Amino acid sequence: DQQVKQNSPSLSVQEGRISILNCDYTNSMFDYFLWYKKYPAEGPTFLISISSIKDKNEDGRFTVFLNKSAKHLSLHIVPSQPGDSAVYFCAALRQGGKLIFGQGTELSVKP
Amino acid sequence: NAGVTQTPKFQVLKTGQSMTLQCAQDMNHNSMYWYRQDPGMGLRLIYYSASEGTTDKGEVPNGYNVSRLNKREFSLRLESAAPSQTSVYFCASIFGAGYGYTFGSGTRLTVV
Numbered sequence: 001d002q003q004v005k006q007n008s009p010s011l012s013v014q015e016g017r018i019s020i021l022n023c024d025y026t027n028s029m030f031d032y033f034l035w036y037k038k039y040p041a042e043g044p045t046f047l048i049s050i051s052s053i054k055d056k057n058e059d060g061r062f063t064v065f066l067n068k069s070a071k072h073l074s075l076h077i078v079p080s081q082p083g084d085s086a087v088y089f090c091a092a093l094r095q096g097g098k099l100i101f102g103q104g105t106e107l108s109v110k111p
Numbered sequence: 112n113a114g115v116t117q118t119p120k121f122q123v124l125k126t127g128q129s130m131t132l133q134c135a136q137d138m139n140h141n142s143m144y145w146y147r148q149d150p151g152m153g154l155r156l157i158y159y160s161a162s163e164g165t166t167d168k169g170e171v172p173n174g175y176n177v178s179r180l181n182k183r184e185f186s187l188r189l190e191s192a193a194p195s196q197t198s199v200y201f202c203a204s205i206f207g208a209g210y211g212y213t214f215g216s217g218t219r220l221t222v223v
Contacts, residue, residue: 004153006153009151036211036212036214041216041217042216043115043201043203043215043217044154044212044214046211046212046213047211049211089153089154098144098159099156099203099205099212100156101146101154101155102153103151103152103153104153
């Protein structure tokens with residue numbers, strides 16, 4: 001059973017515009033949600049996280065929104081840059097537990 | 112440089128061969144993890160070790176064994192490799208909840 005789902009395998013946006021990556025989860029017991037960015041032939045790198053008690057966390061061009069009633073979170077990148085082109089993974093974590101990943105969304109930012 | 116180091120980076124095995132993937136971290140992290148990444152599947156947890164001396168199964172443990180040798184090192188062993196184990200394997204470590212996991216650069220394994 002897929003507890004964390006990213007239903008869009010790919011997304012293409014124009015440079016300077018907003019990129020919105022979406023993620024849904026089924027387990028209301030998760031304590032933290034995280035986004036990772038992955039370039040080819042590299043390991044995933046941590047991007048931004050949000051605690052389940054918050055609804056927004058911002059770090060520079062990256063903002064994560066959490067809607068607990070809908071069990072949905074999203075990552076906004078504004079403005080998008082060509083260097084943002086990568087695979088983005090949503091992940092969820094329970095206290096003392098393990099990180100569960102979604103399938104990933106490949107973002108392509110076109111100049 | 113501080114981080115997670117995985118060896119080897121690439122490996123080709125014949126069906127039935129065995130091998131051990133090595134992982135070491137120098138950040139004094141408590142928990143360590145092994146994931147595999149397959150197209151369209153995201154990263155799936157194989158095994159994890161919440162602390163030195165403990166190991167637990169993840170989502171896809173069959174065909175694998177692990178050893179938490181000490182706080183720094185967490186190895187993944189394939190006793191009898193199968194083509195279905197062709198994948199990219201990532202080791203990761205974490206200090207505590209809410210902190211971003213630190214991943215190694217991966218081991219690309221092909222079983223023929």
